[in-house]
Amino acid sequence: MVTIREVAKRAGVSVATVSRVLNKKGYVSPKTREKVEQSIHDLKYKPNDVARSLFKGKSKMIALLVPDIMNPFFPELARSVEDICNSYGYTFVLCNTDHSIEKELAYLNALQQKSVDGLIIVSSTLTGEHTKEINVPIISLDRTFDTNLSNVKSNNRQGARLAAEHLKVIDCKVIAHITGPENASNTEERKQGYLDVVKDEEWFSTDYIVSGDYNMQKAKDAIKKLLLEHPEIDGLFVGNDVMGAGALKAIEELEMQVPHDISIIGFDGISLGETTTPTLTTVAQPIYKMGSRAAELLIEQINDPDIPKKTVEFPVELIERQSTRKRR
Structure with missing residues (x-):
């Protein structure tokens, strides 16, 4: 595996300069930046995500907690969240909690240790007390468990x-x-x-x-x-x-x-x-729209923690099928 030192050596610059180019922090002259980017391309260098997360305090990871993965509603919801996460370059993690407060708290603790960037939570058991010490943005989805959080649901x-x-x-x-x-x-x-x-x-x-x-x-x-x-x-x-x-x-x-x-x-x-x-x-x-909007809101809050919290409520519609009698 190619290292950052090899990239620096090929470009004729310091490791610190390569790091500034990768993380887009600090001044690098256009000519030097071009040399570094060419070396990265030539060597097919892939940055170490763990190292970058330690350096930047970001993991590019978003987690979705759902209470029952056997309910087909939640895989459909998860698909939309995953699609948006992937489109923004985030890794998506799905956590099944089995309606258990113990499992929810264990996931919250583990995900914080892994420097997760944000959480989308569907819960009937968590409260604001459980999440007040969480230091990353949280969106409540489908169900409201803390009025201080942004929330996405239907009417x-x-x-x-x-x-x-x-x-x-x-x-x-x-x-x-x-x-x-x-x-x-x-x-x-x-x-x-x-x-x-x-x-x-x-x-x-x-x-x-x-x-x-x-x-x-x-x-x-x-x-x-x-x-x-x-x-x-x-x-x-x-x-x-x-x-x-x-x-x-x-x-x-x-x-x-x-x-x-x-x-x-x-x-x-x-x-x-x-x-x-x-x-x-x-x-x-509108299951796909709900999940997508929750992911978009979360990424907005990750990028700007000071934006106001909001509630998004989607309309619903009645779909008539065979289990109801026809209208007279």
Whole structure:
């Protein structure tokens, strides 16, 4: 492997001069810079990233922490973050936390030791107390866990309203809601949107709200129990598409038919919803745009730590598929 000393020797300059050219710091005459750059080209010299990170205090590394890599929403989100990171010359690191505060804190500690330049975090368990000592920029994505951080998300409450209103339009008489994890900000926002539409209905009861924890199996079990106890339910707004797939399985096992007996709407708009039988009506988030904007915001803050924090909220749209009855 070619060393910086060999580059300096070939160019007839000091190692310090080569370092100034590489790091674009300090004055180097145009003629000398040209000689150094030609030597780098001729020798095919590749700077040592570890050494450069120690010198500059930068690693050109960005990490994304997600709670459940098995949920297809997060790989789709990660792809957009990775694309933007790569386009700006950053190495991308994906960390799966399994909804565990212990794993999240362990990752935060390890990533700081590796001089990560910035973090994008999806979390239901972290708080501002956990991140106040982190000395690199952080963007919260999809869920808000610290109001002092820049945040990128979709309009969860409006999306939930769209779902509940659509179920009413197609003449569902009793509409239940399957929620996500208790501490997730988007769980509460989606529940509030549902309540905006149904709380004043004569039939409404909080018994129609149960948790599926954004998990397919937990949602399936919860929905089977709910429908056995409340057979009058003929509409389900399910807090994400993974739970929507669980809902379809639960109803199949109960020997009911979708959408003849019950209509289902999910949330996220992941590709999974196009592969289920029947296909899943959903409130679609612009997943790629959300991840891309989070990465762009983070890089802006890495380059200028003094820029104001901001919240970016994307609109959502209802996509009708086979799991809901047709409008009359």
